[in-house]
Amino acid sequence: MHTARADRLKALLDRPEDEIDLAEAALLVATDEYPALDIEAYLRRLDELAEGVRRRLQPEADFETTVVALNEFLFDEQGFCGNTEDYYDPRNSFLNEVLDRRRGIPVTLAILYIEIGRRLGLALEGVTFPGHFLVKTATAEGEVVLDPFSGGMPVSEEDLRERLQARFPEHDAPLGALARLLAAADKKQILLRMLRNLKAIYLHREQHDKALGVLNRMLSIDPVLPEELRERGEVYMRLECFRAALQDFRRYLDLNPAAAEAALLHRRISDLERLAARLN
Template sequence: MRIILLLALSCSLTASKTKSELHALYCSLDPLSLAQNFAFYELYPESEEGKEALKRAWSILNYKNAEHFDLTLPPLDLRPIVALVNKENFDPPRLTKKQLELIQKIAKGFPNRKLKGYKVKKESDLLLLPPKEIDICRALFLAQQEDSSSYEATIDLMALQILARLKPGASDVEKIDAINEFIFHEMHFRFPPHSLWAKDIDVYTFLPSVIDSRKGVCLGVSILYLCIAQRLDLPLEIVTPPGHIYVRYREKDGNIINIETTARGIDTPSEVYLGIETKSLQMRNPKEVVGLAFINQASVFWGKKDYSKAIELYEIAEKYLPNDPLLKEFLGYNYLFVGSVDKGVKYLKEIKDHIPEFAITKNSVAEDFLNNKVDIEGLKTIFLSVDETRESIIEKRTALEKCLQKFPEFRAGLFQLAGTWLQLGREKEAKKILERYLQIDPDEPTANYYMSVICLQRFNYLDSWKYFKKAEKILKANNHFPRALKELKQALTQACPPNSF
């Protein structure tokens, strides 16, 4: 979408303007907005005001380098650079060598240029570097074996625009505010609709597509945020709750500012990211982020049942996440699905007893498979995806029921079957399935939590308290008091105080 500048300023941009109208329009521009000044120049390139807008945009780019650069316009065609800033969706940037050199010259003082990872040309050299030396943007393009020059220039231009709005000696918090304002409000980067990202999560993960479309899933926009932060000397931490990623800033006094990239950078309380079985938040480093991008891409091919391609991508990710238990688990399943049973079993044996530092319990799927509680075809049922339709939920429910007829003690199958009944609004059926689950694994905290919630909703307060206390006891032993459990206790206490029975 083209910059909204002239949308608000004029209802007939293509109509001819008198000199006074054009001058008034020029005066209404934000003097520090590269996008607005470039957009004005695009519309009125032959006018005096248009030429002045172009000069002003050039001065914005050179603002922090005024001592070292001539602020007169360079002797080359700047229109491709203008288009790079104000391009339409999915309009890939195309710059000549001279234009790229110009942007490189302006941006050469960025801190990321000092990273060893910025200078590497081969992935093999990149893999030898410690995480603190990784330039995330360059690393991703090397791993993908793609030319990164135009997209790196785009990110440089973004950082230059943000820098122009920062006063000398700006604090890190001011940098965060400026990045949020630019990415989410001026450039309108957004989380894509569910119907798009669920099918093409890889499209909204890698930088080229995120930049071209201005849409990205949590990982895609977080990667862009990190690339800009590295150029502005803003140290950020990378956090990965189960199935999610966001970035955060830790102040010197220990205070944490979370930056939720799927919600325009708002500071979401950390406890929101903790679940019944997630007692702490897993941290990642810049090198691991590269691997996570390939994990996202692999998930698309897994969903399409192209297990060989998924394995290929997981093995690329493994170079950046060599000892990651979740990645080993994913590789294990996909090797099983392509018939490489020995390889699959090897990976699953490595992780079957692993309990992550951030979790309460281990994943039961690998253990159940190795104990013959489910076969390969049964495993596939728990990875069936559902969309927003009732039909897809029923299809998965039917597949799970068929699997459980053969393997009645397959815990993940039981748990997901209960989930499908809940998605269909059938609490009674879900309760029966969870009861079967708890006969097999009575100390599973999430199952006890859900049973407590269901019993509360069905006004069975005594059983609700019973399951609540069981879940609370398990979590208390792990020094974990999640928000969801506190809210359940509050609701249960209001409905049926513990001293009333």
Template sequence: MNYILAIALLLSVSTAQLKTLQSSLDPSSISQLLAFYQLYPETEQGQKALSDAWKLMGQTNSAAIDFPQLDLQPLISLVNRQPLDQAPNLSAESLDLIDHISSHLHNRKLKGFYVWKKQDLFDLSSDEIDLARALLLYQFEDALSVRRYEATLDLMALQINARLKPSSTDEEKVRALNDFIFLEMRYRFPPHSIWSDDVDIYTFLPAVMDSRKGVCLGVSILYLSLAQRLNLPLEIITPPGHIYVRYKDKINIETTARGIHVPSKMYLGINTKTLHERTLKEVVGLAFINQAAVCWHRENYVEAVHLYEQALTYMPDDDLLKMFLGYNYLFTHQTAKGKDYLSQIAGKPMEGAVCAETIPQDYLDGKVDIEGIKAVFMSVDETRSSIEKKQIRLGKVLKRYPKFRDGWLHYAVTFLQLGRHEGGIEALEKYHALDPTNATIEYYLAQLKIMRFRPKDAWQHLHLAENITAAQNHYPDCLKQLRQSLRSIWPISE
């Protein structure tokens, strides 16, 4: 790009040609207008481009700053650079300029924007948190690095704002955000083979911005950081193992699928009856949870505990976090602490869930030990050998602890992954015999027994699943669909 610009500067360009070039610019693109000005600063057309860019950035007087004395190329390339290109090293003067022209952005009204010490974040309410600042303070020790990434966010917000009108509705802001992030900047969900072992990398805001790739939490954080600058109120929703953002219970923004609207019912399941809404402060905690999950996966339990404890500062009442922290306390031989956290949630369904997690209660009742819990969370890859290794490990655990419910569930999963459905059914029936109150287990058994053409048994398990969920006023679509399928092969009178 620099080579082409250098050649263009050497060429003699007539006034007519300049007008033609000017007419080809996107009049709503700040970067194009500034690039044109940098090429032809002494011309009438160049000055007009500068004035137009200045107006798009919400300013009225371009004489307020002496642009000719400032190298605009770092600012232009900051937005135009390609994924994984090295970020331009913005000077303090450039950062001051961007801060000046961004002073009208809404996040400047937040107390969190003026916080530079992590400990000062704790006293802020969720409505006062500047999400990007909070997360970047944990990423960098020096303020200059924080300011450089915030400058990029500011320029992105200014560009989005340039395509909006003062009268634009929040819905129009959502569309403009989607167009910019997913179409113009082309942010994408990374391939599974890349992110599965390094989910934390694609959660961190700087890495997401540099690579233009992010998992659900990473891109949602970017989206929320820009929304705060545009005064766009969004809700944060966390179905199990996922996160997306929503506008006033009307527009769901699925950040792993280019911002499309996915109906809320698609996020519900047999064990998920309602969706959990989070605060911005909890989003900071969720970033630590994602990072801790990687440490847990790598069996670095000490670091996982440290990260979960940091998350607890931002979400002290979260039962899922208490469960994860409780397990990792056990793994680091802090048994009393582990039992304390698990006892707080044992037998208690998570937010929006139908049934409670069973491992905490089984551990407290002596139905499994720490090694058994580790076996359940043992990760597998796509190879048969890794699945068989986990199956063998779980089998040994179940010989010692035959009443370990989640042990039987995960043991069943290994059989199903290996294509051995009968083994899966036997393991799930062991669970059912221990506890017939888990709707998910009954649903799996119904499905598997249809596949093995045992419809009478399938009806029994379906009725159990329906009764369990109906008692919570929850009528999941998957059970309705299963009922229709079962009726077509084995109708019964009811």
């Protein structure tokens, strides 16, 4: 990311939570891949989409009416949808591409949904539910969970339990666990969820230079991410950046000294120290 835009993202994420523009942050992250991205043009696109919904609403429209209008406009009329045909296309993880192609994955469609909803007065929050990002809001009748990947459809407690059971068949999901899993994510957590998807794609494709860029971005958002430090160390090793790998493995063990792979990493650190000494 260009220094000015990196500084802009840092300043944005240093604001109080309710002052962070999630769409702007996601677009700033996208400039790592698209350096010439016109962020303001894409923010105007979001304004235009929200205005398209607003024109269909009466001024006193309630929550349910607004959500129905949002879903009809965004998913039926505009054609936004989950990219089930090519779920692991990296473009699904960039908000500009989602706006251009009208295809995305749960977390990027949720960012789109949250940001258009915010412009309509809907207080929507992201939920880092295992395996499938969701959106929720509080109403007079209680919390409502929505799935932008499935056209903004509401998700019942029974549906949530079934999803958990499918993902973790060996465990039952007690009510308390389900409540914890539906906790609202802050905006940094949403960005990190988006970047984790992208990181996993690049690692699977063995695109180590791109994976390194994503890991660097994640660790700039939150420097204390043990798993990402370990993974970045492994990427550095593959790219033959041995001193950088050594630094990340040491930092990982400082943060996670009882890690299951601690003995393996201590041996790897010893090997890297000998290698670094020869390179001096």
